[in-house]
Amino acid sequence: MRQSWHDLLFAHWPVPARALRALVPPSLAIQEFDGTSWVGVVPFRMSGVMVRPLPDLPGVSAFPELNLRLYVERDGKPGVWFVSLDATNALAVWAARRFFDLPYFRADMTTRPVDDGERIHYVCRRRDAGVRFEGTYGPTSDVHRAQPGTIEHFLTERYCLYAQTRDGGIRRTNIHHRPWPLQAATAQIDENTVGDAQGIALPGAPALLHFSRQLDVVVWSPERVG
Secondary structure (H helix, E strand, C coil): CEEEEEEEEEEEEEECHHHCHHHCCCCCEECCECCEEEEEEEEEEEEEEECCCCCCCCCCCCEEEEEEEEEEEECCEEEEEEEEEEECCHHHHHHHHHHHCCCEEEEEEEEEEECCCCEEEEEEEECCCCCEEEEEEEECCCCECCCCCCHHHHHHCCCEEEEECCCCCEEEEEEECCCCCEEEEEEEEEEECCCHHHCCCCCCCCCEEEEEEEEEEEECCCEECC
């Protein structure tokens, strides 16, 4: 599957691993950096979402998405664990739940450029719960690549995701893309209850903010690893 990610914000808070353990299967280790695990809230917009080599479908292949994510490892391979994913596209929500075992939810979402396109205003309202996110964010530096050993490399340069099947097994989905073109960022977050539904407290402003304008991605089929 191919897809492109646009106008993406990485907003991260340090949260002790013990506060997250119940959200992750025992067979996955929660990774830490600087003595703590991290929780990411990631709003962005997708386009070109389609199985290769099929063409884009209007109303299906482009939509906003909002992720709540943790950082895990299995068999020495670091990856992402999604606590929740919100999207506007009903077909994408169904397909991701059915074929990738991912906890997607249907939401009403809008995203629009402000300040001559430099910044993004983003709104998410999940339909069946009081999960809300609203904020305005954008870059504040030139583009750079994360260096190995840095926290931004730890948080962003991950090339698989893990999910739990209905029978309790673990599946790994590998992804491929070029290194993230990151920029330092600023954000005004007016409302954020994304973690509340899972019992994750994310008080105050994020400790770390990064922005990326666009990244093209290839997603492989999931494989069972446990």
